[in-house]
Amino acid sequence: xxxxxxxxxxxxxxxxxxxxxxxxxxxxxxxxxxxxxxxxxxxxxxxxxxxxxxxxxxxxxxxxxxxxxxxxxxxxxxxxxxxxxxxxxxxxxxxxxxxxxxxxxxxxxxxxxxxxxxxxxxxxxxxxxxxxxxxxxxxxxxxxxxxxxxxxxxxxxxxxxxxxxxxxxxxxxxxxxxxxxxxxxxxxxxxxxxxxxxxxxxxxxxxxxxxxxxxxxxxxxxxxxxxxxxxxxxxxxxxxxxxxxxxxxxxxxx
Amino acid sequence: xxxxxxxxxxxxxxxxxxxxxxxxxxxxxxxxxxxxxxxxxxxxxxxxxxxxxxxxxxxxxxxxxxxxxxxxxxxxxxxxxxxxxxxxxxxxxxxxxxxxxxxxxxxxxxxxxxxxxxxxxxxxxxxxxxxxxxxxxxxxxxxxxxxxxxxxxxxxxxxxxxxxxxxxxxxxxxxxxxxxxxxxxxxxxxxxxxxxxxxxxxxxxxxxxxxxxxxxxxxxxxxxxxxxxxxxxxxxxxxxxxxxxxxxxxxxxxxxxxxxxxxxxxxxxxxxxxxxxxxxxxxxxxxxxxxxxxxxxxxxxxxxxxxxxxxxxxxxxxxxxxxxxxxxxxxxxxxxxxxxxxxxxxxxxxxxxxxxxxxxxxxxxxxxxxxxxxxxxxxxxxxxxxxxxxxxxxxxxxxxxxxxxxxxxxxxxxxxxxxxxxxxxxxxxxxxxxxxxxxxxxxxxxxxxxxxxxxxxxxxxxxxxxxxxxxxxxxxxxxxxxxxxxxxxxxxxxxxxxxxxxxxxxxxxxxxxxxxxxxxxxxxxxxxxxxxxxxxxxxxxxxxxxxxxxxxxxxxxxxxxxxxxxxxxxxxxxxxxxxxxxx
Numbered sequence: 010x011x012x013x014x015x016x017x018x019x020x021x022x023x024x025x026x027x028x029x030x031x032x033x034x035x036x037x038x039x040x041x042x043x044x045x046x047x048x049x050x051x052x053x054x055x056x057x058x059x060x061x062x063x064x065x066x067x068x069x070x071x072x073x074x075x076x077x078x079x080x081x082x083x084x085x086x087x088x089x090x091x092x093x094x095x096x097x098x099x100x101x102x103x104x105x106x107x108x109x110x111x112x113x114x115x116x117x118x119x120x121x122x123x124x125x126x127x128x129x130x131x132x133x134x135x136x137x138x139x140x141x142x143x144x145x146x147x148x149x150x151x152x153x154x155x156x157x158x159x160x161x162x163x164x165x166x167x168x169x170x171x172x173x174x175x176x177x178x179x180x181x182x183x184x185x186x187x188x189x190x191x192x193x194x195x196x197x198x199x200x201x202x203x204x205x206x207x208x209x210x211x212x213x214x215x216x217x218x219x220x221x222x223x224x225x226x227x228x229x230x231x232x233x234x235x236x237x238x239x240x241x242x243x244x245x246x247x248x249x250x251x252x253x254x255x256x257x258x259x260x261x262x263x
Numbered sequence: 264x265x266x267x268x269x270x271x272x273x274x275x276x277x278x279x280x281x282x283x284x285x286x287x288x289x290x291x292x293x294x295x296x297x298x299x300x301x302x303x304x305x306x307x308x309x310x311x312x313x314x315x316x317x318x319x320x321x322x323x324x325x326x327x328x329x330x331x332x333x334x335x336x337x338x339x340x341x342x343x344x345x346x347x348x349x350x351x352x353x354x355x356x357x358x359x360x361x362x363x364x365x366x367x368x369x370x371x372x373x374x375x376x377x378x379x380x381x382x383x384x385x386x387x388x389x390x391x392x393x394x395x396x397x398x399x400x401x402x403x404x405x406x407x408x409x410x411x412x413x414x415x416x417x418x419x420x421x422x423x424x425x426x427x428x429x430x431x432x433x434x435x436x437x438x439x440x441x442x443x444x445x446x447x448x449x450x451x452x453x454x455x456x457x458x459x460x461x462x463x464x465x466x467x468x469x470x471x472x473x474x475x476x477x478x479x480x481x482x483x484x485x486x487x488x489x490x491x492x493x494x495x496x497x498x499x500x501x502x503x504x505x506x507x508x509x510x511x512x513x514x515x516x517x518x519x520x521x522x523x524x525x526x527x528x529x530x531x532x533x534x535x536x537x538x539x540x541x542x543x544x545x546x547x548x549x550x551x552x553x554x555x556x557x558x559x560x561x562x563x564x565x566x567x568x569x570x571x572x573x574x575x576x577x578x579x580x581x582x583x584x585x586x587x588x589x590x591x592x593x594x595x596x597x598x599x600x601x602x603x604x605x606x607x608x609x610x611x612x613x614x615x616x617x618x619x620x621x622x623x624x625x626x627x628x629x630x631x632x633x634x635x636x637x638x639x640x641x642x643x644x645x646x647x648x649x650x651x652x653x654x655x656x657x658x659x660x661x662x663x664x665x666x667x668x669x670x671x672x673x674x675x676x677x678x679x680x681x682x683x684x685x686x687x688x689x690x691x692x693x694x695x696x697x698x699x700x701x702x703x704x705x706x707x708x709x710x711x712x713x714x715x716x717x718x719x720x721x722x723x724x725x726x727x728x729x730x731x732x733x734x735x736x737x738x739x740x741x742x743x744x745x746x747x748x749x750x751x752x753x754x755x756x757x758x759x760x761x762x763x764x765x766x767x768x769x770x771x772x773x774x775x776x777x778x779x780x781x782x783x784x785x786x787x788x789x790x791x792x793x794x795x796x797x798x799x800x801x802x803x804x805x806x807x808x809x810x811x812x813x814x815x816x817x818x819x820x821x822x823x824x825x826x827x828x829x830x831x832x833x834x835x836x837x838x839x840x841x842x843x844x845x846x
Contacts, residue, residue, distance in 0.1 A: 082308055085594070086587075087307055128759060128760045138300070147415035160373065161368055166366070169365045170398070206363075
């Protein structure tokens with residue numbers, strides 16, 4: 010089914026800024042009403058510098074109030090609005106219209122893959138967070154803490170720079186072909202989180218963590234497809250981090 | 264559905280997560296309700312750091328931090344709160360490190376610290392390195408670390424639950440009612456103690472650094488009970504939001520040496536704050552920027568911004584310690600701070616006011632020492648009042664760990680001493696009414712258009728510079744918007760994931776916050792901190808060295824009654840006399 014709506018404008022009115030015409034094709038699904046997902050197209054006017062999330066918000070606020078998706082911070086730090094935009098996993102608030110469409114062009118928006126669609130673009134995140142919780146995602150050091158901070162060198166701290174940057178948006182895990190066919194695979198996001206603790210010189214649970222990574226749901230499932238690295242909105246070199254974890258498992262040390 | 268916990272926390276940002284951790288350490292059952300998933304909260308958007316007098320880079324003392332906080336707050340800060348804070352935060356930062364927080368490091372392996380606005384050594388002599396940071400994503404690391412610790416502690420979370428009512432009878436809180444987004448069902452939570460930590464209401468403004476979800480829900484629910492909101496006229500505009508977008512650009516860029524420049528390239532802050540220049544507190548820098556713009560020295564297409572200049576800093580500093588904002592400038596403006604000047608403008612950022620509490624987080628019911636038994640609050644939503652008339656950068660992250668921790672400790676202590684109070688009969692009644700009204704209304708106005716008018720008018724009339732006539736006009740505008748809101752249309756009838764219904768409800772909360780804020784601002788006939796009036800340009804300690812307490816008039820819709828609360832002018836061991844505030 011394709012519905013077309015009259016064009017309206019997503020951008021604040023400003024005479025001097027050129028507006029472009031867009032078709033926004035959204036894969037919609039309400040399990041209470043629909044047997045299967047269907048495309049609906051909305052004609053929208055926007056600025057090239059608008060975020061895709063601005064456009065989707067506009068559709069919700071002024072054209073189709075029932076359109077359902079998650080969003081919060083609007084600038085790529087909360088990780089709520091991962092979506093498949095023009096066939097690639099991205100954060101809708103960190104993708105500008107000009108990055109994905111020209112005037113007269115079409116933007117397609119679908120839910121991220123591999124997690125159950127609850128409604129429209131909103132998926133069940135519980136399995137994703139279950140994998141996260143399975144890797145012991147917390148610092149472990151049971152030795153008595155000093156009165157002040159534990160000492161760590163600048164170089165040691167820098168080893169966590171990439172992995173601690175993760176916002177748990179699920180762009181990586183839901184772009185992974187192994188995860189699509191085998192949901193028991195912990196997935197790249199959980200491995201990135203494990204990396205953050207495995208390579209923390211202050212953490213004392215390295216062996217336990219490597220053990221979890223060595224299980225058949227762990228790091229060896231990765232076939233280095235690089236989809237995760239390409240999908241990450243924080244530019245985390247995920248495949249490289251997974252390789253570092255594989256090496257640590259192999260040598261039994263970080 | 265009915266649930267029962269000794270301590271219930273509302274909100275899963277820094278304050279809520281810290282409160283939940285500490286309540287759990289108090290051997291009571293704890294659950295945490297959030298309208299988001301825990302790691303989505305806006306604490307994660309804080310960038311520049313958390314201030315504590317560790318002295319890792321330069322000599323520092325808690326007394327200096329206390330003084331800066333009091334002076335930064337234009338002497339409206341309660342000095343007992345500032346003393347507790349400046350002492351406790353040192354230990355709290357070490358505690359975060361012991362929880363594994365990956366702080367940036369000094370060459371000798373200690374927690375790295377940098378300069379920040381209004382933080383000085385020796386009572387105002389010069390800027391000091393006090394902000395402890397993890398690159399420029401300190402809030403993100405605090406949020407992640409505290410969530411990790413709650414996973415470790417086994418805290419129960421109710422994600423995507425919207426609190427719709429507080430159950431208070433005979434001066435005691437008995438629990439909350441919440442709406443489950445995924446099913447549309449109402450849940451009652453019976454609790455001995457409730458801790459509110461659900462953040463601010465920055466979405467009441469057009470240009471804002473705040474998330475779409477920051478709509479003042481719990482402040483409004485408190486206010487609807489006839490309970491007071493404190494110091495709502497004090498709202499912080501952060502000087503540096505990305506032009507047009509309002510996205511936060513950390514003060515850490517100025518801490519690392521970034522310079523604000525007008526259209527001719529002049530470092531204009533030298534004229535406004537000769538001693539600490541670009542590192543003056545936020546209210547002063549925001550006013551200076553707006554003054555430059557008003558006098559025609561702005562940059563950009565609409566001449567409504569100024570530039571921040573990092574081009575003299577080494578690439579490693581910009582791409583390393585300031586990686587987050589470098590990414591933001593590149594993504595949203597297509598500009599590279601390594602070689603480009605980046606246009607910024609002030610952006611609505613932080614509510615200094617909120618639900619009044621004592622030093623233990625206990626919610627106050629008036630300005631004379633009355634309280635709501637069993638109800639606690641912390642973080643941006645609360646007003647303890649640490650920030651007075653203007654918050655210093657880094658003190659929000661400090662506030663939520665110090666006072667989130669205290670709220671958790673004291674709520675658990677209270678819960679251990681008392682039995683469950685009876686739930687009211689039919690506890691869901693008001694929430695059912697609220698949703699029935701929203702679902703039944705079929706007005707032409709949709710929530711989005713009312714919200715847009717609210718945001719634009721609040722920005723114009725109760726923004727950085729204020730005056731009586733504009734604010735009086737805004738009182739009328741908010742009343743009119745509330746009248747239209749009474750008939751707002753909600754067209755989606757579905758029960759599951761009905762985000763249209765939620766957005767309409769949130770607009771109602773935001774209108775209450777705007778009402779209390781505008782009335783409080785119009786009432787205060789002086790200029791102090793972030794409250795700057797063109798018709799009353801000076802601070803008036805004789806008449807106004809007191810906190811505002813705004814009460815909703817439960818008999819006359821749209822009317823606000825104003826009361827007052829004394830300022831604590833003494834700490835426990837130190838006190839700072841109000842003085843003119845120059846930097």
